[in-house]
Amino acid sequence: MQNIIPNLSLIVAVAQNWAIGKDNQLLWHISDDLKRFKALTTGHSVIMGRKTFESLPKKPLPNRQNIVITSSPDFEYEGVVVVNSIDQLIETIPTDQETFLIGGALLYSQLLPYVAKMYVTKVYKDFDADAFFPEIKEQEFRAINISPRQTDEKSGLQYEYIDYVRV
Ligand SMILES: NC(=O)c1ccc[n+]([C@@H]2O[C@H](COP(=O)([O-])OP(=O)(O)OC[C@H]3O[C@@H](n4cnc5c(N)ncnc54)[C@H](OP(=O)(O)O)[C@@H]3O)[C@@H](O)[C@H]2O)c1
Numbered sequence: 578m579q580n581i582i583p584n585l586s587l588i589v590a591v592a593q594n595w596a597i598g599k600d601n602q603l604l605w606h607i608s609d610d611l612k613r614f615k616a617l618t619t620g621h622s623v624i625m626g627r628k629t630f631e632s633l634p635k636k637p638l639p640n641r642q643n644i645v646i647t648s649s650p651d652f653e654y655e656g657v658v659v660v661n662s663i664d665q666l667i668e669t670i671p672t673d674q675e676t677f678l679i680g681g682a683l684l685y686s687q688l689l690p691y692v693a694k695m696y697v698t699k700v701y702k703d704f705d706a707d708a709f710f711p712e713i714k715e716q717e718f719r720a721i722n723i724s725p726r727q728t729d730e731k732s733g734l735q736y737e738y739i740d741y742v743r744v
Pocket of ligand 1: 591596602626632685
């Protein structure tokens, strides 16, 4: 059994084929989902890989402590906490409040074993991609909330929100 970090959650928007990104960009724009992301993460620490950080249109994400992992010892950015290893990252996670892992693929796959909760936006379409979320194993996570399926007016994409907790 891994050492689950009780206050570590992840948040992700995944396609039907587990795609999450291509060319260091997101695959869709669903306004309601971005609003939900902001509402859930504001006031909390957010953890991300260096590539996801680079992809942000506005960085660092405002009103959140941004923690970025990179192998580069020289990387620095105003207002950002930089770490250089998973061990260092784990030590940096605040213990007194929910902290969100926000991507990307490399970070999700390395930290999934430590995550206690997942906020997943499931988009009901397959996408061509180069970044994918690891498969969610039903014996490890249980869905506790599933929203009604919704349709994004602009893109026509169908999606739903599923919250999972560790079994
Ligand atoms: N759909 C969603 O919800 C969602 C959310 C977030 C991101 N995304 C997408 O995901 C894609 C990016 O994912 P990605 O896997 O390519 O990149 P990533 O996970 O965001 O970042 C990878 C980088 O993080 C650093 N890193 C990772 N593990 C490390 C370790 N153990 N020690 C030190 N540094 C480490 C390295 O930076 P250095 O190269 O600097 O060493 C590595 O290149 C983009 O397309 C993005 O749009 C989607």
